[in-house]
Amino acid sequence: MKRIVFCDFDGTITTQDTFVKMMREFAPECARDLLPEIYALRLSLRDGIRQTLESIPSRRYGEILDFIRPEPRRSGFVEFLDFLDARNVPIVVVSGGLRGMVETVLGDVRSRILAIHAVEADTRGEYLRISSQFEGGTELVAKVKAIEHYAPEQAVAIGDSVTDLNMALHAPIVFARERLADYLEARDRPYFPWNDFFDIRDRLQQLWEI
Numbered sequence: 001m002k003r004i005v006f007c008d009f010d011g012t013i014t015t016q017d018t019f020v021k022m023m024r025e026f027a028p029e030c031a032r033d034l035l036p037e038i039y040a041l042r043l044s045l046r047d048g049i050r051q052t053l054e055s056i057p058s059r060r061y062g063e064i065l066d067f068i069r070p071e072p073r074r075s076g077f078v079e080f081l082d083f084l085d086a087r088n089v090p091i092v093v094v095s096g097g098l099r100g101m102v103e104t105v106l107g108d109v110r111s112r113i114l115a116i117h118a119v120e121a122d123t124r125g126e127y128l129r130i131s132s133q134f135e136g137g138t139e140l141v142a143k144v145k146a147i148e149h150y151a152p153e154q155a156v157a158i159g160d161s162v163t164d165l166n167m168a169l170h171a172p173i174v175f176a177r178e179r180l181a182d183y184l185e186a187r188d189r190p191y192f193p194w195n196d197f198f199d200i201r202d203r204l205q206q207l208w209e210i
Contacts (some may be wrong), residue, residue, distance in 0.1 A: 002152065002153045002154065003087075003089045003152060003153065003154045003155075003156065003208075004089070004090050004091070004092060004114070004147075004150050004152040004154075004155055004156070005084060005089060005090070005091040005092070005155075005156045005158065006091075006092050006094050006143065006146065006147055006155055006156065006157050006158070006167060006171065007091055007092070007093055007094070007157075007158040007159075008093075008094060008095060008096075008143075008158060008159035008160060008161075008163065008164045008167075009093055009094075009095035009097060009101075009102045009105075009118070010095060010096070010097050010101075010160075010161075010163075011160040011161055011178065012074070012158055012159055012160045012164075012177075013073055013074060013077060013093070013105070013106070014071050014072070014073065014074065014105060015071070015072055015073075015074050016071075017160070017161065018068055018071050018097070018101065018105070019095075019096065019097035019098070019101065020035065022064055022067060022068060022097075022098075022101065023035070023052055025067060026056050026060060026063070026064060026067075027052045027053070027055050027056050030051060030052040030055050031052065034048045034051065034052055035048075038162060039162060039179065041162070044138035044139070045096060045138060045139050045140055045162065045163060046135065046137070046138050046139055046140045047138075049096060049119070049130075049140050050130060050140060053098070053119070053121070053128050053130050054127055054128055054129060054130060055127065056127065056128050057126060057127055057128075058123040058124070058125060058126060058127060058128055061100070061121060061123045061128065064098070064100070064101065065100050065101065065104050068101045068104055068105060069104050069105070071105050073105065073106075073109075074196055074197060075196040075197065075198065076196045076197030076198035076199075076200075076201065077109075077197045078109060079197065079198065079201060080197035080198075080200060080201045081109060081112050083201045083204070083205070085112070087208070090114035091112075091113055091114060092113070092114050092115050092116075092117065092146065092150065093106070093113055093115070093116045093117070093118070094117045094118070094141060094143045094146050094167065095116070095117070095118040095119070095141065095163075096118070096119065096139070096140060096141045096143075096163035097118060097119060098118060098119050098121055098130075099116060099118040099119060099120055099121070100121060101118075102116050102118050103116065117132075117133060117134055117141060117143075117146045118132070118141060119131070119132050119140055119141060120132065120133075134146050134149070139163070139166065141163070142166070143157075143163070143164065143166060143167035144166050144167055144170045147167065147170060147171065154172060154173065155170070155171040155172065155173070156171065156173045156174075156175070156204065157170070157171035157173070157174045157175070158174075158175045158194075158200060159174075159175070159176060159177075159180045160176070160177045160178045160179065160180050161178060161179045161180055162179060162180075162183065164176070164180050165180060165183050165184075168180060168183075168184060168189070168191065169184075169187070169189060173192075173204075173207065174189075174190070174191040174192065175191065175192045175193075175194045175199075175200050175203070176191040176192070176193065176194075177193060177194055177195070181193060
């Protein structure tokens with residue numbers, strides 16, 4: 001495919017980092033101890049997220065989905081999907097969080113997403129057991145591996161935090177906000193700032209019409 005958009009979920013499609021919010025609600029001690037280490041890049045995402053999620057009893061998985069269900073999507077997301085559909089550009093959601101959370105919030109627009117790559121939760125044991133199709137290196141969901149899986153001629157990356165850093169360093173077009181923007185500025189890497197999906201739509205319209 002010529003162009004594919006790769007979009008983070010937590011804090012990107014949602015208006016706040018819903019995965020961190022969930023961690024603080026369902027695994028507060030792990031969130032308190034491990035999140036600062038992850039943000040400071042002293043603890044890998046792979047180790048920190050696995051340790052946190054696998055401390056949560058499986059019986060609470062339904063509560064997690066109910067907890068996340070009311071979360072609003074960021075302004076302009078449906079209009080952004082309309083823009084992509086009109087140009088036959090697919091969008092892939094790549095999330096370091098739980099697939100069930102992603103699907104719950106996407107709701108009726110799930111069918112408009114080419115694919116979701118996220119953390120899979122096995123609830124058959126006493127505690128959650130997690131896995132990922134693209135686990136590798138320091139990441140539970142190695143988003144660069146997801147991009148390479150599709151091999152687009154042009155990848156567009158959209159994100160907001162540490163889980164999006166490697167993807168942003170790999171993609172030729174990057175939309176970054178909050179922590180991700182700080183990480184990229186520290187590395188002197190170019191990106192487009194954004195507040196909502198209308199900003200991304202308008203910028204891509206300019207870029208793709210050149």
